[in-house]
Amino acid sequence: MHVQEWLETVPAVSIYILVGVVIGVESLGIPLPGEIVLVSSALLASQHGEIDPYILGACATAGAIIGDSIGYAIGRKGGRPLLAWMGNRFPRHFGEAQIAMAERSFQKWGMWAVFFGRFVALLRIFAGPLAGVLRMPYWKFLIANVLGGIVWAGGTTAVIYSVGVVAEAWLKRFSWLGLVAAVLFGLASMLVLKNRAKKAAEKAEAEKSEAEKADAERQDPVPVAVD
Numbered sequence: 001m002h003v004q005e006w007l008e009t010v011p012a013v014s015i016y017i018l019v020g021v022v023i024g025v026e027s028l029g030i031p032l033p034g035e036i037v038l039v040s041s042a043l044l045a046s047q048h049g050e051i052d053p054y055i056l057g058a059c060a061t062a063g064a065i066i067g068d069s070i071g072y073a074i075g076r077k078g079g080r081p082l083l084a085w086m087g088n089r090f091p092r093h094f095g096e097a098q099i100a101m102a103e104r105s106f107q108k109w110g111m112w113a114v115f116f117g118r119f120v121a122l123l124r125i126f127a128g129p130l131a132g133v134l135r136m137p138y139w140k141f142l143i144a145n146v147l148g149g150i151v152w153a154g155g156t157t158a159v160i161y162s163v164g165v166v167a168e169a170w171l172k173r174f175s176w177l178g179l180v181a182a183v184l185f186g187l188a189s190m191l192v193l194k195n196r197a198k199k200a201a202e203k204a205e206a207e208k209s210e211a212e213k214a215d216a217e218r219q220d221p222v223p224v225a226v227d
Contacts, residue, residue, distance in 0.1 A: 020063035027067030029129040046164025057157035064149035071128025114144035118152035
């Protein structure tokens, strides 16, 4: 059954709770289809008056902010061993390549990696725990977390709801086109992220090898011949 068709059978209050919990758990660091559930719920709200888009957006935003905050606390306490455990538990999402790409994003963008990470499926899962592991100051994390949660969750709800209201008839008639476009976009995004993650892992490994080589040369200098 399609996600949207299933959601049509669920009471409005349950949908609010479901959206908040799924997005919160995803933000905490466990791979779940938070964006799919949010988009489906917002589209459903545009077609059924029982679901209030403002409450839906508020629940999604709260789930995103709270989930990321819990993920930050867990990451700060668990440290690197936590990433290793998650890599064994979810190798497709927390493998060495994915972690390397996420770390490079944090090194390059700092707190803005948390903000912009909301809009990238892989970083959305990593943001909270990784920020904690890397010991990002909490006030920086909190600002980026709150702003990112509001813009991503609230903005996604508003845009999808507005599009659904304006194009309800079109979507009902040609919904398969939207599904195909979404699938193609998702595949393209996955390939791009996979390629970037691979390059980041290779670069991180090369830098590690160079550092180990330099340390070895410092510890074991070449003897100089004395006449």
